[in-house]
Amino acid sequence: xxxxxxxxxxxxxxxxxxxxxxxxxxxxxxxxxxxxxxxxxxxxxxxxxxxxxxxxxxxxxxxxxxxxxxxxxxxxxxxxxxxxxxxxxxxxxxxxxxxxxxxxxxxxxxxxxxxxxxxxxxxxxxxxxxxxxxxx
Numbered sequence: 001x002x003x004x005x006x007x008x009x010x011x012x013x014x015x016x017x018x019x020x021x022x023x024x025x026x027x028x029x030x031x032x033x034x035x036x037x038x039x040x041x042x043x044x045x046x047x048x049x050x051x052x053x054x055x056x057x058x059x060x061x062x063x064x065x066x067x068x069x070x071x072x073x074x075x076x077x078x079x080x081x082x083x084x085x086x087x088x089x090x091x092x093x094x095x096x097x098x099x100x101x102x103x104x105x106x107x108x109x110x111x112x113x114x115x116x117x118x119x120x121x122x123x124x125x126x127x128x129x130x131x132x133x134x135x136x
Contacts, residue, residue: 038113042079043106044088049077051095051105065094 052062063070068087075081092102
């Protein structure tokens with residue numbers, strides 16, 4: 001049996017594989033788990049729920065206006081479903097927002113959360129790119 005760092009043979013081809021070296025993770029105490037990245041669906045859902053509650057509207061009212069089912073909108077708000085851009089646009093419009101407004105608010109929340117968890121570990125950038133990216 002091969003020990004750590006000892007080459008191992010692959011089948012009958014004679015190729016050897018060396019395990020990847022373990023690299024220390026900087027800026028974390030030994031043994032602590034890496035910070036959890038927020039999920040986009042959670043951020044978008046939080047923004048939708050906050051806006052709906054700020055307008056003092058019911059889930060049923062917004063779901064009807066967006067022409068999506070109330071249980072589905074509830075799951076989107078709770079981050080349980082990854083909604084399509086069409087569903088997000090309909091929910092945003094039902095709340096009087098554009099899709100860009102919804103996504104910009106979610107991006108702001110992402111920046112706020114990640115800058116708090118990774119303070120001091122991020123490099124400064126000179127790019128004018130603001131980080132907002134939307135994939136179809």
